[in-house]
Amino acid sequence: MADEQVFGMGDDPLAEPTWPALTEDEIARAVAATWGGSPAAIEWRGARPLSSTVGVRLDDGERLVVKRMPVRLRDEVALGEEHRFMAHLRDRGIPVPEVRATVGEFVYEVHRVGVGEDRYRADFSWSPYRDSDDAVRAGVMLGRLHSAAAGFDAPARPPRPLLASMHGDVVSAFERHIARRPSVAGFLGERDWRAEVPEFRVDFSGVAPLWTHGDWHATNLLWTDHEVTSVIDFGLADRTTAVFDLATAIERTAVDWVSLRDGGPAHVRADQITALIQGYRSERTLSAAEQNLLPSLLPLVHIGYELSEIDYFLTIAHDPRNAEVAYHDWLLGHLRWYESAEGRELRDAVRDLSLH
Structure with missing residues (x-):
């Protein structure tokens, strides 16, 4: 490159x-x-x-x-x-x-420099793992990180560009970013976003808040053989929940969003989803509330980041074209795919994995 x-x-x-x-x-x-x-x-x-x-x-x-x-x-x-x-x-x-x-x-x-090989440096950020062995070890380290994060009691971060904030439904996520980000308010004011976005909703009752990584994928990990030996890039870290972070990790690498954007197949990596969840659960038990919440969170985990990325493109990078790409391809594209039969199948598969 x-x-x-x-x-x-x-x-x-x-x-x-x-x-x-x-x-x-x-x-x-x-x-x-x-x-x-x-x-x-x-x-x-x-x-x-x-x-x-x-x-x-x-x-x-x-x-x-x-x-x-x-x-x-x-x-x-x-x-x-x-x-x-x-x-x-x-x-x-x-x-x-x-x-x-x-x-x-x-x-x-x-x-x-962290310990280990930057094995995925040349890969697009949301690429799948090389194999299921890497996926399971990534899950293990994520479970360890969530256990270690307990006791860090800082409040949630204020609205900044490029943050992976947590939301319980689509409409309130949009409304919250409109209220806090003038650029996003102006951008969305030019379109009928309520008619364009599908609605998904979850209830975080019974799930404790936790500071989390926010951007868990292979390019933010360093490797020695198949072991994760360093964790890097905490730019999206914030006070969310452990299950939100786990759902983010699945969403980042299990679906080929670039292929979908270009009209191709999703290439869902069921083997890597299984490995990631199994690795995670070997280090940290999912509560009953987290098990029930995990599959329903998949359509929601990307919304906060993408709305904040639109803010970044409009106010810092001054790149309205990429703001449009972020909205149409990555925000609406993700939400609409989860409405499809294949998106529902993925959520059902994750539900089965989280419960067994």
Whole structure:
């Protein structure tokens, strides 16, 4: 993959980046302000579209990851919310690399390189696992993370661009984002969204809130053989529930949303769904309320993120075309697929797996 291209959202799998590449001067300043030392080489450049990221090797051989974001996307306060949760998990045995931040014209996060191979770095974020062994170990680590998250009592994050907030039904999710995000209010005010969105509803009664990862898929994990040896990218972490996070993990990797967008099959990976849930339940028991809730959550877990992504495209990236793609292809597309016979079959299959 060419360094100057990133993963795209529209018709092209690769696109020109929104943000310019990190320069050597920027990298040197960010490293000096956080860890000290001098970068000797840039080893790779990331292809994720929402920030600029590089892997660097220092003169002393240590390796770091430098990530640059616009201040309007994540300021020091926002990063502090994520970093405190990461530290809580690290103190309880979850392999989360240490991270520090510094602010200049942009915000720079500088991470220690995690243990393990970044096996999925070249994959689109929502790609399936390589095999069921990877899926089961991802489930195991997610169960461990949720157990370790207990006791972290920070409140839910305020509305920011790019957050995976939790909602109990479709209409109230839209209404809440309209009330809190003026750009989304203007965007949705130009269309009859109430007529376009199918309604799904769940009841979170009996399910305890929990800070969660929010973006659990293979590209946010590092691997040693089939073991998950590091967990990275807590940018979507927030106070949701464990079962919401598990549903997100299933939704991210079990369905080929790119293929569906292009008119192809869903390629539902039933084997990987089974492996992920089995791995998870080997570490953390699902309560009766969580078992009942899990399949019904699948259509809902993507709504909060996609509405916040529309906000990002309109207010930070200034990219109205991708806001339209986010709405039509990824928000409506997901919801409508779950109304289909195949979408109902997936929910039924997850219900059977969660109950047995």
